[in-house]
Amino acid sequence: xxxxxxxxxxxxxxxxxxxxxxxxxxxxxxxxxxxxxxxxxxxxxxxxxxxxxxxxxxxxxxxxxxxxxxxxxxxxxxxxxxxxxxxxxxxxxxxxxxxxxxxxxxxxxxxxxxxxxxxxxxxxxxxxxxxxxxxxxxxxxxxxxxxxxxxxxxxxxxxxxxxxxxxxxxxxxxxxxxxxxxxxxxxxxxxxxxxxxxx
Numbered sequence: 001x002x003x004x005x006x007x008x009x010x011x012x013x014x015x016x017x018x019x020x021x022x023x024x025x026x027x028x029x030x031x032x033x034x035x036x037x038x039x040x041x042x043x044x045x046x047x048x049x050x051x052x053x054x055x056x057x058x059x060x061x062x063x064x065x066x067x068x069x070x071x072x073x074x075x076x077x078x079x080x081x082x083x084x085x086x087x088x089x090x091x092x093x094x095x096x097x098x099x100x101x102x103x104x105x106x107x108x109x110x111x112x113x114x115x116x117x118x119x120x121x122x123x124x125x126x127x128x129x130x131x132x133x134x135x136x137x138x139x140x141x142x143x144x145x146x147x148x149x150x151x152x153x154x155x156x157x158x159x160x161x162x163x164x165x166x167x168x169x170x171x172x173x174x175x176x177x178x179x180x181x182x183x184x185x186x187x188x189x190x191x192x193x194x195x196x197x198x199x
Contacts, residue, residue, distance in 0.1 A: 001161050006103050009168075010096040017090060024055055024087055031078050032056050037091055042108035045128045050100040052108055053091040057082050086175050092131050104164040105130030106152035109192070116194030117149075124152035127159065132171040134163075145192045 014021070028036040035056065042052040057079025061069045068074070075083070082088040095101040101108065108129035117124075135143070135151040143151075155163075 002102065002159075002164060003099075005161070005164065006096050009103055010093045013090075014093055014097075020087070021090060024082065024090075027078055028056055031076055032059060038088075041111050042129070043111055043114055043125060044100050044108060045125060047114060047125050049111060050095065050098075050108075052101075053094055055082055055088040055091055057088050086171075089131050096131065100128070102128040102130045104133055104155075104159075104167045106133050106155065107136065113192050116192060118194075120153060121149040123156055124149060126156050132167060134167060137167055137170040137174060 025036045038054045038056045039051050041049050044050045057076065058074035059076060061074050079088070092101060096103060105128050106124040133152065134155040135148045138151055139147070
C-alpha cells in the first residue's frame with residue numbers, strides 16, 4: 001500500500017505541478033544558468049547509492065583559493081524561495097517513481113556519513129528515504145543529529161499507511177506556514193561528525 005501511495009501521489013503531483021516545474025526550471029536557467037538540477041549521490045535503503053535530484057538553489061561562487069563559498073553566501077533570492085517553499089524538492093518525485101525514495105521516510109543524507117553512524121542510527125536505512133519524514137515535521141534542522149536520528153528510527157519501527165498520511169498532511173501545513181522549512185542557514189546541528197559509539 002505504501003508503494004502504491006508513492007506512485008499514485010507522485011504521478012498526480014507531477015501532472016498537477018507540471019507548469020510550476022517548468023516555470024521554476026526556466027527561472028533557474030535565467031538566474032543561475034545550467035544545469036537547473038542539482039544531482040548528488042545519496043544512500044538509500046540498505047545503503048544502496050542512488051542519484052538524488054533537486055532544483056538548484058545556489059551559485060558556484062568560489063573564494064580566492066578556489067573553495068566554494070559558504071552555502072549562505074551562495075543561495076540566491078530565488079533559491080531561498082525555492083527552499084522555503086520546499087519547491088526545490090519537487091524533482092525528487094522522480095526518485096520516488098523510480099523506487100529509490102518514498103514520499104515519507106528518513107531524509108537521504110550524504111554518502112560520507114555512512115561510516116559515522118552507530119548501529120542504532122544506521123537502522124534509518126532499513127526503509128526507503130523520503131522527501132519528508134517524522135523528523136522533518138518535528139524540528140527538521142532545528143534539533144541535534146542524535147535526536148533527528150532517534151526520530152528516524154522511531155519511524156522505521158512505527159511506520160504505517162496512516163502515519164504516512166499524517167506526516168504528509170503536517171508537511172503541507174508546515175510548508176504553507178513556513179515553519180522550520182528554510183534549511184538555507186542557521187542549521188543547529190551543523191555537519192554530522194559521528195560519535196564514539198561503534199556502528
